[in-house]
Amino acid sequence: MFKKKTIGMIAGIGLIIGLNIPSSVKADENLKVKVQSTPSSITLDWNDLGVNYQLYDNNQKLWEGNDSEYIHTNLPDNDQHSYYLRAFNQDGDTVDELSIRTFTKKAKNTKVKTITSLPSDEEKLSNITVASSVNDQELTIEWDQNIPDDDGDIEIFKNGVNIGTTTKNTFIDKDIEQDTDYLYEFVGKKRISEEKIQDILNDYKKRNVTITPAEEDDLFYNTFNLTRNVSTKIEHPTIATAAVVTDFTLRYTTFIPMKYASNPWPLWPLIPYNGPTYFNGNDRGFDKNSTRFKTRMDVKISFPNNIGTASLTSTNKHVEKSILYDQNYKIISERNASSAGMNIRDVTSGTGKVSFNAYHDIGLPYFDSITPDITYAFNATIYPNGGYIITGSHDKAPSHEIYLTNNSNIIRVVHQREHVGFLYLAPPYPNYTINSSY
Known part of the structure; x- marks a missing residue:
């Protein structure tokens, strides 16, 4: 104090x-x-x-x-x-x-299916409450519990650039410009069990692949991202403000960043081809409006009379075609996976907010029973002024991006995480856990 x-x-x-x-x-x-x-x-x-x-x-x-x-x-x-x-x-x-933005804490822990191998740490991250404050000289971000991490040395990213580490639960940035949005990520890492590490080593050995020291950071650690979106614009209450935006889309997209993606799962003799195979990628980086993706979920959010609602219809669930190529990039097969694995549940409408759980489990349309799915799960609370709290976890494959938009205009970048490797789609490979807010 x-x-x-x-x-x-x-x-x-x-x-x-x-x-x-x-x-x-x-x-x-x-x-x-x-x-x-x-x-x-x-x-x-x-x-x-x-x-x-x-x-x-x-x-x-x-x-x-x-x-x-x-x-x-x-x-x-x-x-x-x-x-x-x-x-x-x-x-x-x-x-x-x-200007100060914060939340009251949740009265009880969020109930959402987890895909991470460390559910207790995911729960710890999801229950962290973040506050941010801004004046014309600096901004401050503080959080009320420790981010899960083995040594307490938390990496700091500003707009995707690593700017250092901290051992404190407070961060002050004096290198700011007024009327600007900044995305900060505070990243903790915890080593997975030795049993799971041995399983990964055995899997790599079967594939006759050597693990490099650079890969160990992704392979042997669960990653915990505390993300805070901060605007340095100070809203003066004595000045008339624009009408509050009350209709939003929470867009969650997965995509493969390369043009062709090597298939790590042997499909022969299930398909009549016994050589290396590839899947079509999307050949792009992060882009909210790109029409090239693997899956996309658009949750529609509205606040009629300040009462929050959320819905996900079949027309707002998209799965793009999966194309299988041979080693010469000639098409072997083209198939579409079902979008039935995308849904939201437990929608709770309230005055000035709406909460829901979202789930995504979309398989490869080639022998889905033996190949892993793209999986994520999260809890979201959205507010009529564009504020949000989103907590959950997802695979380290492919690339994942989340945006809060209005009328196709981006309001906030919620989360972006690059593809690491397709083996991360299945246990015992570790995951990303997120807590993102504004």
Whole structure:
């Protein structure tokens, strides 16, 4: 907690000795806040920067006073709050302002099918609550529990670029521009069991393939991504804001980045060809609007009268054709897999939010019973201002991308993860686990 203010005493001394003290702090000091959430409350505790403060929540004035702490109580669980905090000096001038976004905690653990081999760690990641705060100098991201990791040294990525590591549950970035969106990833890794490692080694030996040191990081570790989307635009509650967007699409796409993908599963004598085979890839990188993909799920989300709804119809479930080639890239066969393995369940509509579980289990349309499927599962809560919490896990193959969109315009990049290898589609190979929010 920050030290509570003694501004009244300092200002009094200033008047006695005839000094003009515009505020109680150094010119280069900024508002800083600590955020603590429970299922029914949010505590904001900030440094002593002024003599008076105003606090807004979702564009409505919540409180005004001279304390440096506010406890917001009687809140629903799993609820999003966008605060605006302004500090004033004794002359009534603004000293600093801060935008804060956070959530109340979930009242109970999310119930969603897991594909990871470490469900307890997936549960830990899914129950981490994240807060972010922004002023014109810096942004701060803090999380209330440790990210699963063997040594506690968490990798940090900013817009996909590795910028270092941290052992703390707080990150401050001073290298920012105003009115800009940033995507931060905090990545922990935990080594899988020695039994599973031995199974992987045996599998590679059967395939007569040598594991390189660079591959061990993916092969022998489950990966845990805590992702936070942050906008440095400070929303001033006294300025008229645009109408709130209330219709969204949560788009989850899988794709194969290369043009041709080597088939690691022997299909002969199930097909009349005994040489190397390849599958068609999508020959692209991350792109929300690309028409080249393996599977795509578009969950439609709306908030009529501020009550959240979510739906996934057959017209919004897409599986593209799988083409099997011989070693000369001549077509052996073309088939389409069913989209029946894509669905959402447990839709919970509420005032100002909607939650649901999504599942994806789509097989290869060539002897599906003996080849692994592309699998993912996640829980999502979406809010009418474009905020979200998405937690779950997916295979390390192929490439995965998630976007929150409105009228085909991208609102937020939720998650992007590159393809590692097709062997990761099946146990004992490890997975990615995610907790992404805005």
